[in-house]
Amino acid sequence: MAGQGKLHIVMFPWLAFGHMLPNLELAKIIALKGHLVSFVSTPRNIHRLPKLPPNLATLIKFVRLDLPKVENLPENAEATTDVPYDTVQYLKKAYDGLQQPLTEFLQSSNADWVLYDFAPYWAGAVASKLGIKSVFYSIFTPSALGFLGPVPVLKGDDPVRTKPEDFTVRPNWVPFPSTVAFRLYEIRRIFDSVRGNESGVSDVYRIGAGVENCDIVAVRSCSEFEPEWLQVLENIYQKPVFPVGQLPSTVHDDGDDNDDTWRWMKNWLDKHEKGAVVYVAFASEAKPSQEEAHEIALGLEKSNLPFFWVLRDRRGPTDLEVLKLPEGFEERTRERGVVWTSWAPQLKILGHDSVGGFLTHSGWTSVVEAIQKEKPLVLLTFLADQGLNARVLEEKNMGYSIPRDEQDGSFTSDSVAGSVRLVMLKEEGRIYREKIKEVKDLFVNKDRQERYVDNLLAYMKKS
Incomplete structure (x- = not known):
């Protein structure tokens, strides 16, 4: 334990700024409440993140893990922004190579919880072996996750979707009328996310295994905005699901x-x-x-x-x-x-x-x-x-x-x-x-945002 009821929380986002930045916003709120956050990424990404306000510098520690070299991934490519779309699969392959360095860090970290993204589908199992609790923390909305479905569907054990057209209709686990589905051209563009790619693991499998191996799920949303979709997640995951608010951007103004x-x-x-x-x-x-x-x-x-x-x-x-x-x-x-x-x-x-x-x-x-x-x-x-x-x-x-x-x-x-x-x-x-x-x-009410994170932390403290 980090001491006197304070938690030490490790955060491990996917190497995309659309993932790292909401993770950092959540880290800032957690740190403001006096908890210690270890934010794990690669050196170049950490260098490119926005500056922290001075009052949080001692509570958010950046942990740099060097990204392994893999064939077809250009030198210095550490985020999705650095490579064309069809090269991202090699970035995922390199990212999977962080499993051992992350394990070694966790072994020496005295962490209470790990919050991990969709890509490191193995992180929950690693944490569990080390006796550390874990949160699958998704920056995807409850509606997106709810549409994608339960773990067996995500992992391919229950092949209800085999072709792009299957992703253009509301699935049977969504019990209310909704237009939330892909247009045919949208799913065709990203069908490799479902089918798999050179990383050896499809994106939907990563989400499925990530959910399966965690203790709880946290999701970027608020229950007043999409309560019915949060209920879908509770139903299909059979695990506690915590909205953490919309995490509006806060930029430290240093002149x-x-x-x-x-x-x-x-x-x-x-x-x-x-x-x-x-x-x-x-x-x-x-x-x-x-x-x-x-x-x-x-x-x-x-x-x-x-x-x-x-x-x-x-x-x-x-x-x-x-x-x-x-x-x-x-x-x-x-x-x-x-x-x-x-x-x-x-x-x-x-x-x-x-x-x-x-x-x-x-x-x-x-x-x-x-x-x-x-x-x-x-x-x-x-x-x-x-x-x-x-x-x-x-x-x-x-x-x-x-x-x-x-x-x-x-x-x-x-x-x-x-x-x-x-x-x-x-x-x-x-x-x-x-x-x-x-x-x-x-989306921006500060009290509401604080309440969501307080609820999550209260659960984490008592578990």
Whole structure:
């Protein structure tokens, strides 16, 4: 024990910033309550994480484990953002090589609990052998996990889904009407997550084994937002399930308002009217195809709205498919648009008064940040759980999806322009603008967020 009822909790997230950042937010709340957190990742990722506030520096310890070298994984690639989509499987293979170093750390750590992500499906079994309790902590929403199903289905022991089409309908373990399911084009893009890949283990198997081997499940959500999906998880997992809140982003401000990049962006945003600018960003993993990038660009041009587009034109230095914009696009839109190809301070941009809408991939951290800043959502999904997130947002009138071809997912510049204008300007888009403000308290209320984490910690203390 860490002493006087204080816990020592080890956190081990998957090597994607969409996973590491919500883990870090939870670590900060746990540490603020006086518990010790060991946050385990690789050296380069730890270096790239946001700075901790000084009052937490002694309570959150970063533990660096060197990522093993594996064939086909480029030098210095330590996160999904560093490699093209088809190379992520080798990153998972390298990550599985951390089993022994993690075991050795746990043996010497005097830890009370381990919180682990979906990828290290072996971590629960390792913890159990060492007499350490474990939490399968998922940054996927309860609706996404609930749709994916019980452990036997996830591990392939009960093959109810064998082809992509099987993922486009509500499964029989969901006892209420719901549109939460993949579109055919969404599941086709990521079918390797189900079928398996070069890492030797499919993503859904990892989730299944992770749930099977843990003591309890924690999930990024709040019961007021999706109580019926949390109940589905209790039913299919037959284990305690704890929502830990939506974990809104908290950025430690160390005076970086003065940095030149943000000053330039702020000056540009300041020149535009309140609510006029559409912000476009698909986070660190979702890279559009060349054809999709063209249609997005031409759609922004046709919308006649000012835009700030954070464009991920390649995934790491080994990505040979560098996206190109339509000929003459930047010249034609120079007066009202910015295309930014490196990291941008998303929370600050969303917080600016001139931003009136957010064209997003539906990754949940981006969704939470948009709600924090009351920006209505235009949805364009690419990978992973994004399609399932988009269905929830559609159902709750919190986001509008750009119309696409059901088979191949293609869309037109006209549908991009029309969707953005609908959500930001038109009367029929008012519902999206208002709904985002309505749900804000559910997502960012500090007392509620604290209560969820208190409930989890109370259980962990008495177990």
